[in-house]
Amino acid sequence: MSNSSIDGIGRVAIVVGSKSDIPIIEKCTTVLDQLGVSWQLKVLSAHRTPFETQQFAVSADENYDVIIAAAGKAAHLPGVIASYTLLPVIGLPIKSSALGGLDSLLSMVQMPKGVPVATVGINEAENAALLACHILSLKYEALRETLKEYRRNMAEDVLRG
Known part of the structure:
Protein backbone atom coordinates (compact mmCIF):
# COMPACT_ATOMS: atom_id res chain seq x y z
CA MET A 1 0.00 0.00 0.00
CA SER A 2 1.41 3.34 -1.01
CA ASN A 3 0.81 6.75 0.48
CA SER A 4 -1.68 8.19 -1.95
CA SER A 5 -3.57 11.32 -2.95
CA ILE A 6 -0.69 13.61 -2.01
CA ILE A 22 -3.46 -2.72 6.59
CA PRO A 23 -6.09 -4.93 4.87
CA ILE A 24 -8.77 -3.21 6.96
CA ILE A 25 -7.22 0.21 6.27
CA GLU A 26 -7.47 -0.35 2.51
CA LYS A 27 -11.22 0.21 2.86
CA CYS A 28 -10.45 3.57 4.45
CA THR A 29 -7.96 4.68 1.82
CA THR A 30 -10.34 3.68 -0.97
CA VAL A 31 -12.93 6.12 0.38
CA LEU A 32 -10.35 8.88 0.86
CA ASP A 33 -9.08 8.36 -2.69
CA GLN A 34 -12.64 8.36 -4.05
CA LEU A 35 -13.33 11.69 -2.33
CA GLY A 36 -9.99 13.22 -3.34
CA VAL A 37 -8.53 13.53 0.15
CA SER A 38 -4.79 13.35 0.83
CA TRP A 39 -3.59 10.68 3.21
CA GLN A 40 -0.38 9.21 4.54
CA LEU A 41 0.03 5.85 6.27
CA LYS A 42 2.31 5.23 9.25
CA VAL A 43 2.90 2.09 11.28
CA LEU A 44 3.46 3.00 14.93
CA SER A 45 2.74 1.20 18.17
CA ALA A 46 1.81 2.78 21.49
CA HIS A 47 3.65 -0.07 23.21
CA ARG A 48 6.44 -1.18 20.86
CA THR A 49 7.43 2.25 19.46
CA PRO A 50 6.36 4.68 22.20
CA PHE A 51 9.01 7.30 21.49
CA GLU A 52 8.28 7.40 17.75
CA ILE A 68 -7.25 8.11 12.01
CA ALA A 69 -5.62 5.66 14.43
CA ALA A 70 -6.40 1.96 14.04
CA ALA A 71 -5.46 -0.65 16.60
CA GLY A 72 -6.52 -4.01 17.94
CA LYS A 73 -6.32 -5.75 21.30
CA ALA A 74 -5.36 -3.20 23.99
CA ALA A 75 -5.82 -0.45 21.36
CA HIS A 76 -4.12 2.38 23.21
CA LEU A 77 -2.77 3.98 20.04
CA PRO A 78 -5.61 6.50 19.43
CA GLY A 79 -5.65 7.60 23.07
CA VAL A 80 -1.89 8.00 23.27
CA ILE A 81 -1.89 10.07 20.10
CA ALA A 82 -4.83 12.17 21.33
CA SER A 83 -2.98 12.90 24.56
CA TYR A 84 -0.23 14.69 22.61
CA THR A 85 -2.25 16.65 20.02
CA LEU A 86 -5.33 18.82 19.72
CA LEU A 87 -6.04 17.50 16.24
CA PRO A 88 -9.19 15.39 15.93
CA VAL A 89 -8.30 11.73 16.45
CA ILE A 90 -10.63 9.06 15.09
CA GLY A 91 -10.20 5.65 16.66
CA LEU A 92 -10.76 2.62 14.45
CA PRO A 93 -11.00 -0.55 16.56
CA ILE A 94 -9.66 -3.61 14.77
CA LYS A 95 -11.25 -6.99 15.35
CA SER A 96 -8.93 -9.31 17.23
CA SER A 97 -9.26 -13.03 17.70
CA ALA A 98 -9.37 -12.85 21.49
CA LEU A 99 -12.51 -10.76 22.11
CA GLY A 100 -13.74 -10.01 18.60
CA GLY A 101 -12.69 -6.36 18.77
CA LEU A 102 -14.78 -5.47 21.80
CA ASP A 103 -11.57 -4.96 23.80
CA SER A 104 -10.35 -2.51 21.15
CA LEU A 105 -13.66 -0.67 20.99
CA LEU A 106 -13.88 -0.20 24.74
CA SER A 107 -10.26 0.95 24.97
CA MET A 108 -11.11 3.76 22.56
CA VAL A 109 -14.56 4.89 23.67
CA GLN A 110 -13.75 4.84 27.39
CA MET A 111 -11.20 7.67 27.25
CA PRO A 112 -10.79 9.78 30.36
CA LYS A 113 -12.34 13.24 30.57
CA GLY A 114 -10.31 15.80 28.66
CA VAL A 115 -8.76 13.47 26.05
CA PRO A 116 -11.50 12.60 23.57
CA VAL A 117 -11.18 10.08 20.78
CA ALA A 118 -14.00 9.92 18.24
CA THR A 119 -14.54 6.21 17.65
CA VAL A 120 -16.25 4.28 14.88
CA GLY A 121 -17.42 0.67 14.93
CA ILE A 122 -15.17 -2.38 14.87
CA ASN A 123 -13.45 -2.69 11.45
CA GLU A 124 -15.60 0.19 10.11
CA ALA A 125 -12.76 1.75 8.12
CA GLU A 126 -15.14 3.38 5.63
CA ASN A 127 -16.86 5.27 8.45
CA ALA A 128 -13.49 6.39 9.83
CA ALA A 129 -12.66 7.86 6.42
CA LEU A 130 -16.07 9.49 6.09
CA LEU A 131 -15.88 11.01 9.57
CA ALA A 132 -12.45 12.43 8.72
CA CYS A 133 -13.95 13.90 5.55
CA HIS A 134 -16.86 15.41 7.48
CA ILE A 135 -14.36 17.12 9.78
CA LEU A 136 -12.32 18.34 6.82
CA SER A 137 -15.46 19.64 5.09
CA LEU A 138 -15.70 22.34 7.76
CA LYS A 139 -12.58 23.85 6.21
CA TYR A 140 -12.88 22.71 2.59
CA GLU A 141 -16.15 23.70 0.87
CA ALA A 142 -15.34 21.61 -2.22
CA LEU A 143 -15.19 18.50 -0.04
CA ARG A 144 -18.54 19.38 1.51
CA GLU A 145 -20.05 19.40 -1.98
CA THR A 146 -18.36 16.09 -2.79
CA LEU A 147 -19.83 14.58 0.38
CA LYS A 148 -23.30 15.81 -0.56
CA GLU A 149 -22.95 14.05 -3.91
CA TYR A 150 -21.66 10.90 -2.15
CA ARG A 151 -24.78 10.90 0.03
CA ARG A 152 -27.07 11.45 -2.97
CA ASN A 153 -25.47 8.51 -4.76
CA MET A 154 -25.80 6.36 -1.64
CA ALA A 155 -29.50 7.20 -1.36
CA GLU A 156 -30.06 6.45 -5.05
CA ASP A 157 -28.38 3.05 -4.64
CA VAL A 158 -30.70 2.20 -1.76
CA LEU A 159 -33.79 3.32 -3.64
CA ARG A 160 -32.81 1.30 -6.71
CA GLY A 161 -32.71 -1.75 -4.48
Missing part, protein backbone atom coordinates in the same frame (compact mmCIF):
# COMPACT_ATOMS: atom_id res chain seq x y z
CA ASP A 7 -2.29 16.46 -3.99
CA GLY A 8 -5.80 15.98 -2.65
CA ILE A 9 -7.92 18.02 -0.27
CA GLY A 10 -6.85 18.13 3.36
CA ARG A 11 -4.26 15.99 5.08
CA VAL A 12 -5.21 12.79 6.89
CA ALA A 13 -2.70 10.72 8.82
CA ILE A 14 -3.61 7.07 9.09
CA VAL A 15 -1.71 5.35 11.86
CA VAL A 16 -1.88 1.59 12.39
CA GLY A 17 -0.49 -0.35 15.30
CA SER A 18 0.64 -3.21 13.09
CA LYS A 19 1.14 -4.02 9.42
CA SER A 20 -1.48 -6.73 9.89
CA ASP A 21 -4.10 -3.93 10.15
CA THR A 53 4.54 7.53 18.45
CA GLN A 54 5.04 10.46 20.80
CA GLN A 55 7.22 12.29 18.29
CA PHE A 56 4.64 11.78 15.55
CA ALA A 57 1.78 13.04 17.71
CA VAL A 58 3.64 16.07 19.05
CA SER A 59 4.41 17.31 15.55
CA ALA A 60 1.25 16.08 13.80
CA ASP A 61 -0.43 19.48 13.59
CA GLU A 62 2.41 20.70 11.36
CA ASN A 63 1.56 18.09 8.72
CA TYR A 64 -2.05 16.92 9.13
CA ASP A 65 -5.62 18.08 9.74
CA VAL A 66 -7.10 14.84 11.11
CA ILE A 67 -5.70 11.54 12.39
